[in-house]
Structures are given as C-alpha cells and as structure tokens.
Amino acid sequence: MPEWLDDFLWTYQNLVHALGINGLLALSMYVVLAVGQLSLGQAAFMGLGAYSSVLLTLKLDLPFLAVLPLSCVAPVLFALAIGVPTLRLSGVYLAIATIGLGEVLRAVYLNVDWLGGALGLSGIPGRAESWMIFGLLGVAILALWAVGRSAIGRAMAAIREDETAAQVMGINLARYRLGALLASAVLAGLAGALGAHSSSFIGPNEYGFEPAVTILSFALLGGIGTPLGPVVGAWILTLLPEVLRGFSDLRLVFNGVIIVLAVLFLPEGLLALRMRRHAA
Amino acid sequence: MTTLLRTLALTLHYAGLFAVDRVDLNVQPGSVHALIGPNGAGKTTLFNLISGLVAPTEGTVLFRGLDVTSLPADRRTALGLARTFQTSRIFGAMTVLENVLTGLQPRCFAGLIATVLRTPAFYREERALVARARDTLHMVGLSARADLPAATLPHGEQRLLEIARAIAPEPALLLLDEPAAGMNPAETAALANLVRRIRDLGTSVLLVEHDMGFVMDISDAVTVLNFGRCIFQGTPAAARQAPEVMEAYLGQKVAARLAARAPRMTV
Incomplete structure (x- = not known):
C-alpha cells in the first residue's frame, strides 16, 4: 500500500469504515424496498449481528473470520420469526412488526447484565479491516446487480408495481418477500459485526429507532433503481455531518430536510437510472 | 377429451x-x-x-x-392458467419486452446461485426467454414496440401487451x-x-x-x-334465441313483446 494511502486511512479510518458499513446497511434496506415492503428493522438486525459477534469475540475468542459469518445467524432467525407471519399479508405489517422488534431488543440489551446493560459492551478488539468491509460491500453490490438483471429481478420489480398482477404471473409473493428480508438480515448482521469491531464499544441506543430511520433515508435519498443508488445515498448522508461539523446541533435537522426534499422532488432518488433488466 | x-x-x-x-x-x-x-x-x-x-x-x-x-x-x-384484467394491469415502468418476460415466469428455473454467478445455464435460459418473448410480441403485432416503456403505449396496444404477457408461457x-x-x-x-x-x-x-x-x-x-x-x-346460435337470455338483457316485458312480434329477434 502506498504511504499516502496508509496515512490517509490511519487518519480517517473511522470515517472510511463508516462509509463501507453504512453502504452495507443501505443495501440491506434496498433489498426489502425492492420487493415493495417497508422494514424499520435494519438497525435491529444490525444490533443482533453486533451483539452476537461481540459475545463470540469476547467470551469465546473466536477468530474474526469465523465470527463474521456467525454474526448473521441471530438476525436471520429473528427475520424468519417476524417475516413468516407478516409477509403473507400485504401492507405495512412488516414495518410495524420491525419497529416493535427494535424496541423490544433495546429493552433486552438495557436490562440483561451479561449484555452490558445501559453501559453496553466495551473493549472490543478492532478486528474489522477496510478490505473486509469494502470487499463485502463490493460483493454485495455485484450480487444484487446480477439479481436485478434476471428473472428474479423482474419478479421483484413486478411485485413492486402490482402485487395482484405479479401473483397472476405465477410469482409466489410470500417467498420473494421472505427471501428479500433474509438477505437484508444477513447484510445488516454483517454490517453490525463489522461496525462493532471497528468502534471498540457498542451500546443499546445505537440500534434503536433513530438509526433505523437514518438507514431508510439512505435508500430514499439514493433511490432504488440500482443497488448503487442507496450506497451513494449512504455516502452523502455519512459525509454530510463531517462537512457540517460546525453546525453540530443542527445536523439532524439537515438530515430531516434532505429526506423531505428527496421525497418531494426526487421520488426515484438521486440515481434515477433504471436498470435494463431484460438483456443479461 | x-x-x-x-x-x-x-x-x-x-x-x-x-x-x-x-x-x-x-x-x-x-x-x-x-x-x-x-x-x-x-x-x-x-x-x-x-x-x-x-x-x-x-x-x-x-x-x-x-x-x-x-x-x-x-x-x-x-x-x-393465465388471465388478463378488465382494466389493463401491465407493468408500466417496465419495457414492453420486460412485461412479456415477466409473463414467462412459469418458465424461469435459474436459481439464485446460477443467477449471481452468471453460469452458462443462466445465459442459455435467459436467451431462450428473450426469444420466446420476441416471438409472442411478433404474434400480437407489437415487435416494433419491444423497447418502449409499457406505460407509453396507446390503450389498444396496452391491451394487446397484456394478452401477449398472458399467452407467452403457452397456457x-x-x-x-x-x-x-x-x-x-x-x-x-x-x-x-x-x-x-x-x-x-x-x-x-x-x-x-x-x-x-x-x-x-x-x-x-x-x-x-x-x-x-x-x-x-x-352454442352462440342457441343463445340468440333463448327466451331466458333475452329476458336477462331486456327485462321480462320487452322480451315477451319482442318474442310475440318477431320470433327470430336476436339479442
């Protein structure tokens, strides 16, 4: 690695890691939106990944490359428990259930002693490397892009446009919605484990309602025409607070204004490019 | 049969x-x-x-x-089994060809892994689907519209597209x-x-x-x-003359009067 890049990464490591991790979170939101569902559980899935990975590291001292895949287990199990009953129905049931999940888990983290309670868990070794974060982000973007340009992607687009017509095309709505939610749980779980192992500390409030809304705003700003849209949205909303450091108290206001403006004037997001799905 | x-x-x-x-x-x-x-x-x-x-x-x-x-x-x-709807329900944001490809869903078998890895089998299936979709568009006379967004078609062509989407998998x-x-x-x-x-x-x-x-x-x-x-x-011919059909459309009184005046009156 050239020296200047090494220096740069050293100085801005937290920010660089945050860009990659928020990119993964944005993609985890994207897969759910891509089948026309709304989830506010991305932060909760991330928290499950973070807490389970930290326990595996601190209590069992497993190597990080083993911890990383295992950190997806808890989010996937919770996604199944929530998705199977709610995704058979059309409407906002998933959104409501996932808000509930986030709040319940927050209460659990706060009140269970071996999860650190309100103090959270600290002393986490910084084992998340930039190459892991950006490697996974790259693989996720490529995989989602490949899926988007295929029969599976066409089925997802059909569900988004007209559920009844999609069903009559032979598309099993529940199966696609559940598959998307599970993929989303995996991505959020990985992001949680990577985030925890690059920040040395995790606490209950990092995975509540507010981060859930921030993750949604990544996708709203970037648009869901391609998987790149949400990642660009995440990067803008991650860099913006750094640029606006002087207005510390107003940062959330800026985020809110951006979301409102994006919804009003850019309903398809910044990257309104639409993929050509038919030609593989 | x-x-x-x-x-x-x-x-x-x-x-x-x-x-x-x-x-x-x-x-x-x-x-x-x-x-x-x-x-x-x-x-x-x-x-x-x-x-x-x-x-x-x-x-x-x-x-x-x-x-x-x-x-x-x-x-x-x-x-x-395939169907169309009374008010057409095409996927307006997709192109005409993509609509028909979506109708071919019953013929899509490539799994997630083959799709992500872009295996030769995936490409073979995708090529076969596109060929079938183009044939179907040709049959309903929409070949020239294949790459247009479906929402931009005039009403009559949207109805034809909906039929093409339904018949593509040969139901x-x-x-x-x-x-x-x-x-x-x-x-x-x-x-x-x-x-x-x-x-x-x-x-x-x-x-x-x-x-x-x-x-x-x-x-x-x-x-x-x-x-x-x-x-x-x-049969259609029998339906034209069935008194109960005439009654359903015209009401009892009118049907009776018509039947009296012209026995072969049609609906």
Missing part, C-alpha cells in the same frame, strides 16, 4: 348477497368459450374465483382434472376479461383473429365480453350469467 375447466356449484356470497351462485361451468379444450350477462351478473367475480384471487364460499374448481380450489393464484398459473387456458373494451371496429376485428389464433395454437379461451358481435363471431360455446346464476349454456 376431458373437460379443461370445470366449476361445481361454485358459490361466493358477501353478507347475504350471492355474487356467484352455484355455477357449474364446463370449458372444453380447444374452444373459445364466452361468458356473457348484464352488468353485475358476477362474470368478473367468477374469473377471480377461477384464477384464485378470491376464495369461494362453497364449491369446487377443477382445472385439468385437478382440484385447484385451495391453490393460490400463482400455483394455478404454474399449472397453465392451457386463457381468461380474457373484456378484451375488446375501448377498441375501435378495426382493432376488434384484429383481436378476433388473434383469439382464434391463440385457440388454434392450443390455448383454450374463456372470455367475458359485452360486444355481442365479437362474442357471436368467435365463440364455440356461450354461458350466460344473471344475478350470479348460470341461466344458459350452449
């Missing part, structure tokens, strides 16, 4: 109102079968029951000899809900030819239509519904 589609005492009632009341319908393979009746007779509701979008209160739906009454719509599609039975609605006479004549060609290629057609000229022209069999009941089943 066995009956392709059969409903046995199929019934749907909402809070005491019988939308569909003990309907026994038989659609023979290789036929164009028309379902007619005054507004509110339950034709579209019967379509929803047959395609699986609405569950019946009582009764049975047999499709290709299988009891599909409890199967969801997507499973019935996989068995070879055994196609349900057409008022295909000629809003079409001019030339378009209607072309549609009649298309329906005949669909039948000749091996897809039976069950259609709801108010354009009687169109119905009499292309149907092999006619079923008349009124107030959710099946009041007539037979």
Whole structure:
C-alpha cells in the first residue's frame, strides 16, 4: 500500500469504515424496498449481528473470520420469526412488526447484565479491516446487480408495481418477500459485526429507532433503481455531518430536510437510472 | 377429451348477497368459450374465483382434472392458467419486452446461485426467454414496440401487451376479461383473429365480453350469467334465441313483446 494511502486511512479510518458499513446497511434496506415492503428493522438486525459477534469475540475468542459469518445467524432467525407471519399479508405489517422488534431488543440489551446493560459492551478488539468491509460491500453490490438483471429481478420489480398482477404471473409473493428480508438480515448482521469491531464499544441506543430511520433515508435519498443508488445515498448522508461539523446541533435537522426534499422532488432518488433488466 | 375447466356449484356470497351462485361451468379444450350477462351478473367475480384471487364460499374448481380450489393464484398459473384484467394491469415502468418476460415466469428455473454467478445455464435460459418473448410480441403485432416503456403505449396496444404477457408461457387456458373494451371496429376485428389464433395454437379461451358481435363471431360455446346464476349454456346460435337470455338483457316485458312480434329477434 502506498504511504499516502496508509496515512490517509490511519487518519480517517473511522470515517472510511463508516462509509463501507453504512453502504452495507443501505443495501440491506434496498433489498426489502425492492420487493415493495417497508422494514424499520435494519438497525435491529444490525444490533443482533453486533451483539452476537461481540459475545463470540469476547467470551469465546473466536477468530474474526469465523465470527463474521456467525454474526448473521441471530438476525436471520429473528427475520424468519417476524417475516413468516407478516409477509403473507400485504401492507405495512412488516414495518410495524420491525419497529416493535427494535424496541423490544433495546429493552433486552438495557436490562440483561451479561449484555452490558445501559453501559453496553466495551473493549472490543478492532478486528474489522477496510478490505473486509469494502470487499463485502463490493460483493454485495455485484450480487444484487446480477439479481436485478434476471428473472428474479423482474419478479421483484413486478411485485413492486402490482402485487395482484405479479401473483397472476405465477410469482409466489410470500417467498420473494421472505427471501428479500433474509438477505437484508444477513447484510445488516454483517454490517453490525463489522461496525462493532471497528468502534471498540457498542451500546443499546445505537440500534434503536433513530438509526433505523437514518438507514431508510439512505435508500430514499439514493433511490432504488440500482443497488448503487442507496450506497451513494449512504455516502452523502455519512459525509454530510463531517462537512457540517460546525453546525453540530443542527445536523439532524439537515438530515430531516434532505429526506423531505428527496421525497418531494426526487421520488426515484438521486440515481434515477433504471436498470435494463431484460438483456443479461 | 376431458373437460379443461370445470366449476361445481361454485358459490361466493358477501353478507347475504350471492355474487356467484352455484355455477357449474364446463370449458372444453380447444374452444373459445364466452361468458356473457348484464352488468353485475358476477362474470368478473367468477374469473377471480377461477384464477384464485378470491376464495369461494362453497364449491369446487377443477382445472385439468385437478382440484385447484385451495391453490393460490400463482400455483394455478404454474399449472397453465393465465388471465388478463378488465382494466389493463401491465407493468408500466417496465419495457414492453420486460412485461412479456415477466409473463414467462412459469418458465424461469435459474436459481439464485446460477443467477449471481452468471453460469452458462443462466445465459442459455435467459436467451431462450428473450426469444420466446420476441416471438409472442411478433404474434400480437407489437415487435416494433419491444423497447418502449409499457406505460407509453396507446390503450389498444396496452391491451394487446397484456394478452401477449398472458399467452407467452403457452397456457392451457386463457381468461380474457373484456378484451375488446375501448377498441375501435378495426382493432376488434384484429383481436378476433388473434383469439382464434391463440385457440388454434392450443390455448383454450374463456372470455367475458359485452360486444355481442365479437362474442357471436368467435365463440364455440356461450354461458350466460344473471344475478350470479348460470341461466344458459350452449352454442352462440342457441343463445340468440333463448327466451331466458333475452329476458336477462331486456327485462321480462320487452322480451315477451319482442318474442310475440318477431320470433327470430336476436339479442
């Protein structure tokens, strides 16, 4: 690695890691939106990944490359428990259930002693490397892009446009919605484990309602025409607070204004490019 | 030959109102079968029951000899049932070709892993799907529109696209809900030819239509519904002269007067 890049990464490591991790979170939101569902559980899935990975590291001292895949287990199990009953129905049931999940888990983290309670868990070794974060982000973007340009992607687009017509095309709505939610749980779980192992500390409030809304705003700003849209949205909303450091108290206001403006004037997001799905 | 589609005492009632009341319908393979009746007779509701979008209160739906009454719509599609809607429900944001490709969903077998890894099998399937979709567009005369966003097509072409999307996987039975609605006479004549060609290629057609000229022209069999009941089943020629059909459309008094004046008066 050239020296200047090494220096740069050293100085801005937290920010660089945050860009990659928020990119993964944005993609985890994207897969759910891509089948026309709304989830506010991305932060909760991330928290499950973070807490389970930290326990595996601190209590069992497993190597990080083993911890990383295992950190997806808890989010996937919770996604199944929530998705199977709610995704058979059309409407906002998933959104409501996932808000509930986030709040319940927050209460659990706060009140269970071996999860650190309100103090959270600290002393986490910084084992998340930039190459892991950006490697996974790259693989996720490529995989989602490949899926988007295929029969599976066409089925997802059909569900988004007209559920009844999609069903009559032979598309099993529940199966696609559940598959998307599970993929989303995996991505959020990985992001949680990577985030925890690059920040040395995790606490209950990092995975509540507010981060859930921030993750949604990544996708709203970037648009869901391609998987790149949400990642660009995440990067803008991650860099913006750094640029606006002087207005510390107003940062959330800026985020809110951006979301409102994006919804009003850019309903398809910044990257309104639409993929050509038919030609593989 | 066995009956392709059969409903046995199929019934749907909402809070005491019988939308569909003990309907026994038989659609023979290789036929164009028309379902007619005054507004509110339950034709579209019967379509929803047959395609699986609405569950019946009582009764049975047999499709290709299988009891599909409890199967969801997507499973019935996989068995070879296809339909269009009364107001067209194309995917407006997709291109015309993508709409037809989406209709080919029952022929898509590439799994997630093959899709992500872009295996040769994935490309082979995708090429076969595109070729089939282009053939279907050619058949309905929309080849030149393949790459346009579907929402930009005029009304008549959107209806043709919906038919193309439905017939692309070569279903055994196609349900057409008022295909000629809003079409001019030339378009209607072309549609009649298309329906005949669909039948000749091996897809039976069950259609709801108010354009009687169109119905009499292309149907092999006619079923008349009124107030959710099946009041007539037979050939188009017999339907023209059946007093109960005339009554359903014109009311008892007018029908009786017409019958007295001109015995061969048609509906």
